[in-house]
Amino acid sequence: PHRIRAVADGAHTFAVRALDGDLIDPSPATHTFTVDTVAPSTTITAGPARISAVKSPWIGLATDDPTAAFQCKLNDAAWAACDARFQLQNLPDGTYAFAARAVDPAGNVDPTPAALAFRVDSRAPQTVWTDPTLPQSTTAPTSSSASIFDWP
Numbered sequence: 001p002h003r004i005r006a007v008a009d010g011a012h013t014f015a016v017r018a019l020d021g022d023l024i025d026p027s028p029a030t031h032t033f034t035v036d037t038v039a040p041s042t043t044i045t046a047g048p049a050r051i052s053a054v055k056s057p058w059i060g061l062a063t064d065d066p067t068a069a070f071q072c073k074l075n076d077a078a079w080a081a082c083d084a085r086f087q088l089q090n091l092p093d094g095t096y097a098f099a100a101r102a103v104d105p106a107g108n109v110d111p112t113p114a115a116l117a118f119r120v121d122s123r124a125p126q127t128v129w130t131d132p133t134l135p136q137s138t139t140a141p142t143s144s145s146a147s148i149f150d151w152p
Contacts, residue, residue, distance in 0.1 A: 002016075007035050008035065009035050009036055009037055009038060010034065010035060011032065011033075011034050012032070012033055012034070012035065013030050013031070013032045013033075014030065014031045014032075014033070015028040015029070015030045016028055016029050016030075017029070034106075036104060036105075036106035036108060037106075037108065038108060039102075039104070039108040039109060039110050039111055040063045040064055040065035040068040040102035040103070040104050040108065040110055041063060041064050041102065041110055041112075042061060042062075042063050042070070042100050042101050042102040042110045042113060042114040043061070043062045043063070043114055044059065044060065044061060044098075044100060044114045044115075044116050045060035045061060045062045046058055046059060046060030046085075047059050047060070047098070047116045047118070048116075048118045048120075049118065050117070050118055050119070051118070051119045051121055052118060052119070052120060052121070053120070053121060053122045054120070055090055055091050055092075055120055055122055056087055056088060056089050056090060056091070057087070057088055057091075057118075057120075058085065058086070058087050058088075059072075059082075059085070059086055059087070059088065059098065059100070059116075060084065060085050061082075061083075061084045061085070061100050061102075061114070062084065063102035063110075065102060065104050067104060067105050068102040068103060068104045068105075069081065069102070069103055070082050070083065070084060070100055070101070070102055070103070071100070071101050071102075071103055071109075072086075072098070072099065072100045072101075073098075073099050074088065074096060074097070074098050075096060075097055079101070082100065091120050092120070093120050093121055093122055093123065094119070094120060095117070095118075095119045096117070096118055096119070096120065097115065097116075097117050098115065098116045098117075098118070099113045099114065099115045099116075100113055100114050101113035101114070
């Protein structure tokens, strides 16, 4: 057996040949291998707005390693394989925490998954206007159009 220590990341070839007195094997046996200790990084390139009425938003992912695959999870679900572009389906109104991580063929996992927090709110806004000079029972009709004001 032969132990190799402190091999740098990258492709390597190990060769060994037999010696028998003055005879040397003219064709050594070789083994090619790759050392990969660097984890890929993950980026979310597309996703829903922080507050959105879209119940089936698209998610886009990218990584710095073209050989890596993605794993995703929504809220407290387990990590599961996902594509670089996919659509979440029929989310009910509520708050969501989405995370994605890249995993390379050597098994290195992004230690800092990309994260996106958003809320689905598909209810139409209700606008009520009250004129203080009129009796309290008089209000303007409700409208489903968005307000021009940016309320926190």
